Amino acid sequence: MQLFDRTLLRRRRDRAAPGFSAHDFLIRHAGEDVAERLMAVNRSFPLALDLGAHQGALSHAPLPEDKIGTIIETDLSPAMFAGPEQKVRQKTRPLRLAADEEALPFAEESADLVTSLLSLHLVNDLPGTLIQIRRILKPDGLFIGALFGGETLSELREAMSLAEIECEGGLSPRIAPFTEIRDLGGLMQRAGFALPVTDADKLTVRYATPMHLLNELRGMGETNMLSERRKTPLRRATLMRMMEIYQEKFSDPDGRIRATFDIHYVTGWAPHESQQKPLRPGSAKTRLADALGVSERPAGEKPGPKQE
Numbered sequence: 001m002q003l004f005d006r007t008l009l010r011r012r013r014d015r016a017a018p019g020f021s022a023h024d025f026l027i028r029h030a031g032e033d034v035a036e037r038l039m040a041v042n043r044s045f046p047l048a049l050d051l052g053a054h055q056g057a058l059s060h061a062p063l064p065e066d067k068i069g070t071i072i073e074t075d076l077s078p079a080m081f082a083g084p085e086q087k088v089r090q091k092t093r094p095l096r097l098a099a100d101e102e103a104l105p106f107a108e109e110s111a112d113l114v115t116s117l118l119s120l121h122l123v124n125d126l127p128g129t130l131i132q133i134r135r136i137l138k139p140d141g142l143f144i145g146a147l148f149g150g151e152t153l154s155e156l157r158e159a160m161s162l163a164e165i166e167c168e169g170g171l172s173p174r175i176a177p178f179t180e181i182r183d184l185g186g187l188m189q190r191a192g193f194a195l196p197v198t199d200a201d202k203l204t205v206r207y208a209t210p211m212h213l214l215n216e217l218r219g220m221g222e223t224n225m226l227s228e229r230r231k232t233p234l235r236r237a238t239l240m241r242m243m244e245i246y247q248e249k250f251s252d253p254d255g256r257i258r259a260t261f262d263i264h265y266v267t268g269w270a271p272h273e274s275q276q277k278p279l280r281p282g283s284a285k286t287r288l289a290d291a292l293g294v295s296e297r298p299a300g301e302k303p304g305p306k307q308e
Helices: 006-022 025-039 126-136 154-168 181-190 210-220 236-249 288-292
Strands: 045-050 068-075 095-098 111-117 137-148 194-207 257-269
Touching: 006 210, 025 111, 025 137, 025 194, 025 257, 111 126, 126 137, 126 181, 154 210, 154 236, 154 257, 181 194, 181 257, 194 210, 210 236, 210 257
Parallel strands: 045 068, 045 111, 068 095, 111 137
Antiparallel strands: 137 257, 194 257
16 A cells, blocks of 8 residues: 655655755754764664665764764655755765665665664555665664654644534545554564664644744655645635644643654664574573562462461
């Protein structure tokens, strides 16, 4: 099932590219978080791939020059790479390649590190893309991804739904469904990653009006990419009612409105024999009951009468 229109996604990113640097605060925030995670790993990465890099999410992250050797950046939109030049932090400038995360053009076991910052939430087959990433990694290679999670734009989703029901008598798909964090660990295991870890970071961003939020999303290239979206423009009456509902339900005393961005981070390693492995069942040398200082009973056995 093609949930997202990837051709439209490329066109939306092409349109956003010239002014993207004015709306990239979430990418920069995710890059700083990923940099902290990489600094906790006591090793360097000779070759890194940054998938869906926008205008250089990894190469602009606050990392020492010797942490990463060569970075290859990919993006569905070649226009993104033609945006304003910014100073990169690595010794060598990144190599750039127009590529789709759904069909990655890299050989198996070719990269030491793969990152993706706020792009994988728009692939149609996330499990398949994760499998591709795991195969690209060398044994003991590292993947770190940041994806928008389930609470992202929850306020806008509610206000839009209420406005459409009230003004048009029904709903149309306008905001993409986002992955829940409880599902990401399972997806990483299914893709064959070792030692998967997931965590979340929820940001609340305030805007003067709901229209300022919509303009921000347009500047990010994150407007509606759903294949089943309504092809006709949003009616003015529905838009105005949505903004009224948003202002009524999700504004602070100073009149500014709130928008939630829920960022989920996933980390996993390509399997290698040197990695820590769980103990085999039955191999423990100490009983759990002894460690807890309690009596052990077979499963299903009822406790005996209380001893005085």
